[in-house]
Amino acid sequence: MKSHVKILLAFVLNLAFAIFELIGGIFSGSIAILSDSAHDFADALSIGFSFLLERKSIKKANKTYTYGYGGFSLLGGFFTTLMLIIGSILMIYLSIEKIVNPTPVNFDLMIIFGVVGVVINFLATIFTKHGHSLNQRAVNLHMLEDVFGWLVVLIGAIVMRFTGFTLLDPILYIVVALFILYKAIVNIIPICHIFTYKTPKNICPDNVKSTLENIDGITDVHHIHIWNISENVTCATMHVVSNFQSNELKHEIKHTLHHLGISHATIEFENENELCLDQACQLSTEINQTHCHHHH
Numbered sequence: 173m174k175s176h177v178k179i180l181l182a183f184v185l186n187l188a189f190a191i192f193e194l195i196g197g198i199f200s201g202s203i204a205i206l207s208d209s210a211h212d213f214a215d216a217l218s219i220g221f222s223f224l225l226e227r228k229s230i231k232k233a234n235k236t237y238t239y240g241y242g243g244f245s246l247l248g249g250f251f252t253t254l255m256l257i258i259g260s261i262l263m264i265y266l267s268i269e270k271i272v273n274p275t276p277v278n279f280d281l282m283i284i285f286g287v288v289g290v291v292i293n294f295l296a297t298i299f300t301k302h303g304h305s306l307n308q309r310a311v312n313l314h315m316l317e318d319v320f321g322w323l324v325v326l327i328g329a330i331v332m333r334f335t336g337f338t339l340l341d342p343i344l345y346i347v348v349a350l351f352i353l354y355k356a357i358v359n360i361i362p363i364c365h366i367f368t369y370k371t372p373k374n375i376c377p378d379n380v381k382s383t384l385e386n387i388d389g390i391t392d393v394h395h396i397h398i399w400n401i402s403e404n405v406t407c408a409t410m411h412v413v414s415n416f417q418s419n420e421l422k423h424e425i426k427h428t429l430h431h432l433g434i435s436h437a438t439i440e441f442e443n444e445n446e447l448c449l450d451q452a453c454q455l456s457t458e459i460n461q462t463h464c465h466h467h468h
Contacts, residue, residue, distance in 0.1 A: 174230075175226055175230075175305060175307075175308050176223055176226040176227040176229075176230065178299050178300050178308065178311075179219060179222055179223040179226050179300065179307075179308065179311050180223050181296070181299045181300075182219055182296040182299055182300050182311055182314075182315055183216055183219040183220045183223050185292055185293070185295060185296040185299075186212060186215050186216040186219055186293075186296060186315075186318070187213075187216040187220075188292070189212055189288070189289065189292045189293070190209055190212035190213045190215070190216055192288070193206075193208055193209035193212060193285065194206070194209040194213075196209075196281070196285060197209050208321075211259065212318070214255065214259070215255075215259075215314060215318065218251060218252050218255040218314070219252065219311055219314060221248065221251055221252075222248035222249070222251065222252045222307055222310065222311050223248075224248075225244040225245060225247050225248030225251075225307065226244075226245050226248055226305070226307050226308070228241050228244045229241045229242055229243070229244040229245035229248075229305075229307075229402075239401045239405070239407075239436075240401075240402070240405070242401060242402025242403070242404070242405055243401065243402055245305045245306070245307040245402065245403075246305075246306060246307065246363055246366055246367070246402060246403065248307040248310070249305065249306035249307035249308075249309070249310040249359070249360075249363055250310075250360065250363045250364075250367075252307065252310040252311055252313075252314060253310045253313070253356050253359050253360040253363070254360065255314075256310070256313060256314060256317060256352060256353075256356040257353060257356045257357065257360070259317075259352075260317075260349040260350075260352045260353035260356065261349075261353070263345055263346075263348075263349040264345075264346055264349045264350070264353075266342075266345075267342035267343070267345040267346045267349065268342070268346070270341070270342040270345075271339060271342045271343070274338055274339065277329075277332060277338055277341065279329050279332055279333040280333075282325055282326075282328070282329035283326060283329045283330060283333070285322075285325065286322050286323075286325040286326030286327075286329055287326060289318070289321075289322030289325065289326075290319060290322045290323055290326060293315055293318035293319045293321075293322060294319050296315040296318070297312060297315040297316055297319055299315075300312040300315055305403055305404075306359065306362060306363050306403055309359060310356075310359055313352070313355055313356060313359060316352075316355075317348070317352045320348045320351065320352070321345070321348055324341075324344040324345060324347075324348050325341075327344070328340050328341045328344050329341075362403075365400075366399075366400045366401075366402070366403065369399040370399070371398050371399065372398065372399075372400050372406055372433070374433055375398055375406065375432060375433050375434065377396045377398055379432070380393070380396060380398065380408070380410075380429070380432055380434075381393045381394075381396060383428060383432065384410075384412065384425060384428060384429075387421070387424055387425065387428065389414050389415070389416035389421055390412055390413065390414050390421075390425075391413050391414060391415075391444055392412075392413040393410055393411070393412050393413070394410070394411050394413075394448065395409070395410055395411040395440075395448065396408065396409075396410045397409045397410070398434065401436075404435075405435055405436060406433055406434050406435055406436070407434070407435075407436040407437070407438075408429060408434045408436070408437045408438070409437070409438045409439075409440075410437070410438075410439060410440070411439075411440045411441075411442055411448060412425060412439055412440070412441055412442070413441075413442045413443070413444055413446075414441060414442075414443075414444075415443055415444050417441045422439060422441075425437070425439055426439075
């Protein structure tokens with residue numbers, strides 16, 4: 173099943189459940205269920221947005237987006253994860269408020285909605301599992317958040333029905349919110365790294381330089397820049413100094429770089445007696461290499 177189809181299924185399930193909650197909230201008069209319905213409508217909106225961006229991301233490169241549309245998937249992942257972070261903080265705030273000002277709870281209704289909520293969101297979690305992109309993982313995390321949230325509602329409602337300990341509900345919600353907040357921050361960090369052109373953690377410029385300089389005919393490699401344009405596409409540009417420039421040498425460089433995890437490389441050849449005009453970039457590359465600890 174294609175990645176964007178999985179996200180679409182998650183969107184449909186989430187939207188259907190939000191409507192179900194809205195109807196249940198109106199008929200039961202439960203503020204908690206009505207507010208959760210609003211939360212799920214916001215979830216569905218953010219997942220719908222992720223679906224549109226994920227679908228766009230599979231388009232081929234063209235004159236407008238010469239590197240392809242992979243960045244749109246990242247944008248979807250960033251938006252969805254940001255919504256999770258905001259939602260988790262809001263969840264913690266509302267839970268603390270509920271501890272300070274407790275409200276009456278309809279346990280039986282909570283149990284019914286808890287069962288339906290766990291089942292529907294668990295199905296959505298299965299659909300979005302094994303996502304290869306950061307966007308899919310963000311949507312899967314969204315679904316996981318809802319499964320945990322409704323599991324908390326269900327367990328909390330059953331325990332509270334027999335013990336009358338209503339504070340358990342907000343306490344459990346805070347635990348879930350903190351867990352989701354942690355997972356969301358972990359998910360958003362690599363997206364920010366790509367947006368800021370950070371060198372991928374599995375590739376070290378120093379290692380690239382020394383590996384290429386071991387190839388016969390190459391005396392120096394400098395002006396190295398390595399970055400991700402999407403999660404699965406790593407680009408690099410560099411200057412290679414050699415007096416034996418040939419298609420065979422270029423092929424060997426490209427093959428070596430591909431083995432190091434660089435899928436798209438642009439190489440500029442220089443002669444040994446040629447002065448490189450990019451001394452400033454060369455210096456900055458050397459400075460960056462002293463901080464590099466990731467070797468293959």
